[in-house]
Amino acid sequence: MATTSIEVSQVDAFTTTPxxxxxxxxxxNAKGIEPTMRQQIARELNCSETVFxxxxxxxxxxxxxxxxxTEVDLCGHATVAALHTLYETYHLSGDILVETNVGMLPMRMEEDGTVWMRQADPQFCELDGAMRAAVVRALRVEDTDVHPSLPFELAFTGLLDILVPLKKLDxxxxxxxxxxxLSSICRELGAASVHVYTTETVGAESTVHARDFSPAVGVNEDPHTGTANxxxxxxxxxxxxIEPKRHVFEQGWSIGRPGHILVEVTQDMAVSVGGKAVTVFCTQLRTS
Structure with a gap:
């Protein structure tokens, strides 16, 4: 019986360093690949997300x-990886439209390889005191570690995330x-992740340093998260x-994969996330 294979690549997003x-x-070229096979490919590659x-x-x-x-509706770093692949393979630049499970989103590829994804219109929801306390317990921190004047809430720009502010980078x-x-809390709230952040940063040019925990979708810690940021x-x-403009957010230091995410928010709350990427390998994955 003849073997069949599918071309796959791995792309490191939000960095130019492998x-x-x-x-x-x-x-x-994912047209015709059935959902069951897509899930098997994602499991085999074992990245936090694989984009088709x-x-x-x-x-x-x-x-x-x-x-x-599982399938998820949107993923920022995988979108950056996908746009980088289109830029690298087809030398595309300029504006395109991308259909996702959260709707049709405008994206952009600049001449220097920086790529941008427009996110869904933001939505916000308060967390009650009991749920805040549960999140703090699950993170194994004290109430005094939580920053009292930064947003501790649910926010959505394509996926629902629990935003948790801490005072100190350490x-x-x-x-x-x-x-x-954390997984139980996320499932109860319908959230994809618990996104923990501080305004203490490694780099002077950065606005925020973050870590992202997504055990409810099978990823204990995601190195970089475009949607959550x-x-x-x-x-x-x-x-x-912060002011409505372009900012640099840091993530990945805690697991040895540092990188920078560009986050742009306009005065009318249009949200875009961008960055660069590098292809690490491209190969044929045998499927039968």
Missing amino acids: FHGNPAGVVL IEQGVTGRFKFRYYTPA TLHQLAPQFDM GALGASLVRAGV
């Missing part, structure tokens, strides 16, 4: 995203969460903590 940033699987790209009419594409455990780096508790940027602009 083995930094956040690795995403990319399947460029289908090309439509000129300037339009369809992206679908899978963790090793506290953030030393986190050792109870993942089973976009939601965080919108939350901080809404609260008047």
Whole structure:
């Protein structure tokens, strides 16, 4: 019986240095690949997300995203990886439209290889005191570690995330969460992740340093999260903590994959996340 294979690549997003940033699987010509096979490919590649790209009419594409455990509606770093792959493979630049499970989103590829994804319109929801206390317990921090004047809430720009502010960068780096508790909390709230952040940063050019925990979708810690950082940027602009403009967010230091995420929020709360990426390998994955 003849063997069949599918071309796959791995792209490190939010960096130009291999083995930094956040690795995403990319399947460029995904039309005709059934959902069961997509899930198997995502599990085999074992990146936090793998993106499957289908090309439509000129300037339009369809992206679908899978963790090793399940399909998710949107993923920022995998989108950056996908746009980088289109830029690198087809020398595309300029504006395109991408169909996702959260709707049709405008994206952009600049001449220098920086790529941008427009996120869904932001939405916000308060967390009650009992749920805040549960999140703090699951993170194994004290109430006094939580920053009292930064947003501690649910925010959405494509996926729902729990935003948790800490005072100190050292506290953030030393986190050792109870993942089973975080998973239960996320499932109860319908959230994709617990996104913990501080305004203490490694680099002077950065606005925020973050870590992201997504055990409910099979990823204990995601090195870099475009959607969650976009939601965080919108939350901080809404609260008047930062100005509506382009910012640099740091992530990945805690697991040895440092990188920088560009977060742009406009005055009317349009949210875009961007960055660069580097292809680490491209190969044929045998499927039968």
